[in-house]
Amino acid sequence: MGTSQDSKSYKVVTYGCQMNVHDSERLSGLLEDAGYVKAGQEGDPDLVVFNTCAVRENADNKLYGNLGQLAPAKTRNKDMQIAVGGCLAQKDRDTIVRRAPWVDVVFGTHNIGHLPALLERARIEQQAQVEILESLETFPSTLPTRRESAYAAWVAISVGCNNTCTFCIVPALRGKEEDRRPGDVLSEIEALVGEGVIEVTLLGQNVNSYGSDLGDREAFSKLLRAAGQIDGLERIRFTSPHPRDFTDDVIAAMAETPNVMHQLHMPMQSGSDKVLKAMKRSYRQERFLGIIEKVRAAMPDAAISTDIIVGFPGETEEDFEQTMHAVREARFANAFTFQYSKRPGTPAAEMDDQIPKAVVTERYNRLIALQEEISWEENKKQVGRTLEILVAEGEGKKDDRTDRLSGRAPDNRLVHFTRPASPVRPGDVVTVEITYAAPHHLLAEGPTLAVRRTRAGDAWEKRQAAPAGAKPAGVMLGLPTIGAPSPAAAPAAAPAAGGCCGD
Missing domain, CATH: 2.40.50 (OB fold (Dihydrolipoamide Acetyltransferase, E2P))
Structure with missing residues (x-):
């Protein structure tokens, strides 16, 4: 039911990583610009938008289950509309309308700005509209926004990813990395600060490779320093960096810029060199631990967190023990730990030597116990501060x-x-x-x-x-909690906190 004769109510349901949260805020802004109002707790909205994630094996089951639950509401209200966007929509396309013919609009990751027009076209033509573009048309940050917090903000500095991790489908769905111009990023931050925001988190699928599209290898550290000069901005964070691109100039910028927080979420994924190679992660355990050592030398108070996948195809007990060793050495403040599950469309899903579920679960429980012990010990060091x-x-x-x-x-x-x-x-x-x-x-x-x-x-x-x-x-x-990792809130089958694939 709409809230007035002229306005319709909407609800956006978001799954997945912080990039999806960022996109959902843009979707909400677009809809409100088009005259919709955010739905209350009572009654059925006039419009429900699902912004989907495709990184888990059961992502489609979750979506179609939710779509099925909406079918009776659609029957009650013939004018109700349902739209599906995001990574799963980009991947499945026409399949969604075939499996759930009551869906009105399917749109992808590259054309979220088209949603209001697609909804209107579906209403006029009385048939589903499916529009999937293969490349980004408008950078999402240029679209209207309906943000949920007055004091903290995501600021996307890039979209897409140039990596080829064998467990991750994101590059196929979000495309190659495209960087925003530094001036555009800084202008957005200044506007946010002008509205009262005092904390921003710089966001990218691989945030510290920023500059690869601009021809400047030090563009990210320069951006950190420049953002640090914005008057009124008290806290700067970023997520998620890739160890391959984590260079000394970034460490220096973190240590020397007062309002860049001494916090680092850097996905390790595995401590085994053999598994890292199979994942096509372009670093090895020694390199990863070396970065941790440099960060702590420059910022002894730094809190470091990570993502770890347990049970990747071919992982042996020796490989797993290497992960346990790396965790003991790194002493993470917290870790998002995940049991490997097949991600359709990824090379890892077709690999031999898939690990039995019972073995994965047993290893996962051991890792959880170790990280819980370390997290508690590291937190005890904060007592008295x-x-x-x-x-x-x-x-x-x-x-x-x-x-x-x-x-x-x-x-x-x-x-x-x-x-x-x-x-x-x-x-x-x-x-x-x-x-x-x-x-x-x-x-x-x-x-x-x-x-x-x-x-x-x-x-x-x-x-x-x-x-x-x-x-x-x-x-x-x-700034949703997924961007402020808390292991207690991280289920085993959730997407990695560091991005759609935890790059």
Whole structure:
């Protein structure tokens, strides 16, 4: 049901990596520009958009199950529309309409800007519209945006990927890497800061290969330094870098730019040189651990996280022990660990020596136990430290019951702290002393040492005061939890946090 006679309601359902989240915010912005309003909790929306992911073996089952659940709603409301976009749409194309003929629009990763027009065409012609382009038409960041957060933002600096990892289908679906001009990126960040944002995360499928499309091997480190000069921008993060492209100039830029956070999420995937070769990952264990050593030499307080795949085809017990060794040496603050599953359309899915599920599960459990132990030990080192916490919205599920608030430390660790006597808003910054450590979070149980009200908090407060359903002003972009890795929230079969394929 629409919210008024002239406006229709919409809902965007997002699966997968932070690039999909970024695209969904653009889809929401496009729809609101076209007169739609975000649907409430009650009733059926007039439009449901699925922004899909194709990196798991059962991705299509999940989509078609959800489409099946919508069929009765479509029967109740003949004017309701359903659209499917994203990586699975790019891959399956006409298959979606054949399997779910009640779908109105299928669009791919390269033409999200066409969605409003495709919906209108489907409505007029009374038949499904399928439009899949083979190359990017408009960089998503130039499209209107409906962002979910007033204080933190994704900023895409590139799309696509030039790697050929055998477990990953992303290059086939999102194409070769295309870089935005540095001036365009910096202009977007400046606009965000002008609206109250104080934290940005630079985003790319392989974020530190930025510059390969521009002919400048040091373009990424230069971009970090330039962003660091933007007045009012307090925290800069990036995800996800590839070890192949992680160069000394990037480490120097991180260490020397005060508002670039000492946090690094860099997918390792395996500690076995043999498995890394089979994955077509262009580094080996020694190279990976060497980067970790350099980062810690430059930034001793750096929190480093990773992605690891267990049970890749051909992985032996010796190979797995090499992964365990690398984990012990690297001492990750946390890790997204995944049991390998076939990704249709990837070379790895056709490889011999697929590992039995029972073997994969047993190894996975051993790795989880080891990483839990290391995460807890590393978190205990934070006890007694005084930290500035950016207050978050929705990060602490038990906050109401415990009379606490939650937020992120500079190194991205999740911190729950005692609610201060003075009002605190999401986007404000508090200073606390860490009193207790668990494997996946920290506690500050004493009184708050300081509260700093920020422009970001003002922006959040202004948004809360807006009429229900009103379109947020300016450029605002959310920082979902998938971009702030927390192992407790990472299921074994979820996509890697570092990108669609964890590059």
